[in-house]
Amino acid sequence: MAIDSKVVARAAxxxxxxxxxxxxxxxxxxxxxxxxxxxQLQQANVDQVEPLAHPLEVSQPLRDDRVTEPDxxxxxxxxxxxxxxxxxxxxxxxx
Amino acid sequence: xxxxxxxxxxxxxxxxxxxxRELTEHFLDRIKRHDxxxxxxxxxxxxxxxxxxxxxxxxxxxxxxxxLTGLPIAHKDIFCTEGVRTSCGSRMLDNFVAPYTxxxxxxxxxxxAVMLGKTNMDEFAMGSSNETSFYGPVKNPWDTERVPGGxxxxxxxxxxxxxxxxxxGTDTGGSIRQPAALNSVTGLKPTYGRVSRWGxxxxxxxxxxxxxxxxxxxxxxxxLQAMAGHDEKDSTCLNEPVDDYLGALDHSVDGLKIGxxxxxxxxxxxxxIADNAREAMRELEKQGAKLVKLSxxxxxxxxxxxxxxAPAEASSNLSRFDGVRFGYRCEDPKDLEDxxxxxxxxxxxxxxxxxxxxxxxxxxxxYYDAYYKRAxxxxxxIRDDFSRAFKDVDVIMGPTSPETAFKLGxxxxxxxxxxxxxxxxxxxxxxxxxxxxxxxGFINGLPAGTQVIGNYFQEGRILNVAHRYQMATDWHQQAPxxxx
Numbered sequence: 001m002a003i004d005s006k007v008v009a010r011a012a013x014x015x016x017x018x019x020x021x022x023x024x025x026x027x028x029x030x031x032x033x034x035x036x037x038x039x040q041l042q043q044a045n046v047d048q049v050e051p052l053a054h055p056l057e058v059s060q061p062l063r064d065d066r067v068t069e070p071d072x073x074x075x076x077x078x079x080x081x082x083x084x085x086x087x088x089x090x091x092x093x094x095x
Numbered sequence: 096x097x098x099x100x101x102x103x104x105x106x107x108x109x110x111x112x113x114x115x116r117e118l119t120e121h122f123l124d125r126i127k128r129h130d131x132x133x134x135x136x137x138x139x140x141x142x143x144x145x146x147x148x149x150x151x152x153x154x155x156x157x158x159x160x161x162x163l164t165g166l167p168i169a170h171k172d173i174f175c176t177e178g179v180r181t182s183c184g185s186r187m188l189d190n191f192v193a194p195y196t197x198x199x200x201x202x203x204x205x206x207x208a209v210m211l212g213k214t215n216m217d218e219f220a221m222g223s224s225n226e227t228s229f230y231g232p233v234k235n236p237w238d239t240e241r242v243p244g245g246x247x248x249x250x251x252x253x254x255x256x257x258x259x260x261x262x263x264g265t266d267t268g269g270s271i272r273q274p275a276a277l278n279s280v281t282g283l284k285p286t287y288g289r290v291s292r293w294g295x296x297x298x299x300x301x302x303x304x305x306x307x308x309x310x311x312x313x314x315x316x317x318x319l320q321a322m323a324g325h326d327e328k329d330s331t332c333l334n335e336p337v338d339d340y341l342g343a344l345d346h347s348v349d350g351l352k353i354g355x356x357x358x359x360x361x362x363x364x365x366x367x368i369a370d371n372a373r374e375a376m377r378e379l380e381k382q383g384a385k386l387v388k389l390s391x392x393x394x395x396x397x398x399x400x401x402x403x404x405a406p407a408e409a410s411s412n413l414s415r416f417d418g419v420r421f422g423y424r425c426e427d428p429k430d431l432e433d434x435x436x437x438x439x440x441x442x443x444x445x446x447x448x449x450x451x452x453x454x455x456x457x458x459x460x461x462y463y464d465a466y467y468k469r470a471x472x473x474x475x476x477i478r479d480d481f482s483r484a485f486k487d488v489d490v491i492m493g494p495t496s497p498e499t500a501f502k503l504g505x506x507x508x509x510x511x512x513x514x515x516x517x518x519x520x521x522x523x524x525x526x527x528x529x530x531x532x533x534x535x536g537f538i539n540g541l542p543a544g545t546q547v548i549g550n551y552f553q554e555g556r557i558l559n560v561a562h563r564y565q566m567a568t569d570w571h572q573q574a575p576x577x578x579x
Contacts, residue, residue, distance in 0.1 A: 003456070015439075016432070016439055017452065031449065034511060035456075037511050038402050041396060042465075042469075049476060051468055051472050051475065055474075055526055056288065061334075072194065076421070079420070082424070091431055
């Protein structure tokens with residue numbers, strides 16, 4: 001299906017991306033190019049074919065249920081754009 | 096010193112011809128003199144490199160020779176390196192100093208490698224020309240008006256210009272092999288799960304795989320020997336024994352069966368590219384290999400399947416960049432949603448945003464079956480085509496890239512045209528197979544590469560094939576002029 005500015009706005013919101021009105025036309029055109037190419041998939045006969053998620057079809061191994069992660073708060077918190085008292089700071093959420 | 100392979104430099108260190116410090120200073124000096132023109136490094140870690148070199152010299156003096164002791168290596172800036180900026184080529188991570196080190200980097204350091212710095216790349220590894228990097232495009236040392244390929248363009252260009260004797264890269268759809276081809280170096284993408292992804296910034300987790308780029312297949316074997324192996328921190332990293340890649344290099348290729356898929360030589364392929372790959376196969380035929388024609392009918396759908404699966408996985412992986420915990424945050428957010436949206440819109444470049452949007456759309460309610468599920472079914476058809484082929488042949492060969500290095504800017508506004516740069520490499524990622532690109536000559540002065548694909552865990556076999564080819568040819572020894 002063709003991507004219009006409404007579809008772009010919806011996907012952008014879901015992806016938490018801001019798309020300005022000035023960008024929408026160009027972006028819709030490029031996304032239509034990409035999805036037009038991707039539509040070749042519709043030619044494939046995939047009846048009775050199972051989806052493949054992992055090329056070697058191995059399943060996830062289990063490990064012992066024990067604590068392996070050390071406390072790294074003091075190492076990672078300084079990477080945050082804003083923090084205070086051991087917490088990440090964000091704009092006020094509840095007015 | 097810089098025209099020597101890692102294998103030769105290793106012997107030189109061992110013999111005491113030069114120290115690791117001399118070697119490291121030599122390459123650091125070359126980076127200073129030449130990288131202004133190429134832009135192949137984002138960060139040069141001079142102080143740490145010299146420290147590691149001195150430690151290597153002490154180890155050598157004490158008789159402690161490991162796989163990579165004292166050898167300078169450049170890491171793609173997608174690998175986390177503790178205490179060193181790890182940008183992934185993005186404004187989003189321009190201020191990110193990794194709090195830990197990727198397993199691959201750690202394993203190579205444990206084998207004595209010296210890290211020269213972090214190489215430039217397409218933003219979040221999304222690109223085939225290195226033009227999407229926040230730090231500007233890398234130039235191809237064979238012609239600085241042309242792209243080096245991508246996404247591991249900095250790795251391939253720095254190697255080609257002999258600014259580093261070895262490099263790491265990552266390959267999600269061709270990001271090691273295509274730049275290797277465009278720069279006349281050797282690059283290997285291992286079997287999915289052969290090398291740990293822990294600490295490698297994720298793009299498309301079911302496709303991403305780290306591997307080496309070097310001046311020869313033997314150098315790639317040496318680096319892979321250090322990189323490969325199980326890592327319990329990456330649950331997709333396979334617990335299979337690591338073969339002796341170095342020991343397999345010299346095996347004979349007499350009787351080797353090379354599969355030649357008609358899909359790698361389509362009617363619209365540039366004749367010079369087709370001839371170049373055929374010539375490389377003829378060289379192996381002279382050594383006793385047999386060519387077997389075959390067909391992989393489903394791989395014509397590789398690019399469309401990839402451009403659903405990879406963006407879908409990317410849209411999920413990149414949701415972690417929220418402007419809260421690390422990375423870029425916009426100025427004066429008015430509320431939390433504004434913080435998320437503006438941080439992501441300002442922190443990510445155009446191609447990354449396009450792929451996030453494609454992936455989000457493909458996974459959204461009502462479209463999942465038509466896109467993602469269908470792409471995964473096609474992925475099985477592609478995998479099954481290869482599995483059938485490998486019942487009859489040992490390796491599969493063809494051109495790595497449908498064209499030589501193109502001009503900077505030539506495809507910048509045309510994503511679909513850019514995506515076709517990986518038309519011969521992408522199927523391998525979807526199937527999870529190992530494959531390498533080796534230098535196979537020049538077309539109008541620009542490098543061409545030939546791809547060798549192996550069955551699962553046959554890295555040793557494809558390195559062996561490339562090594563035998565390189566014993567008989569000197570394409571891999573040719574270096575671009577202008578970087579003396």
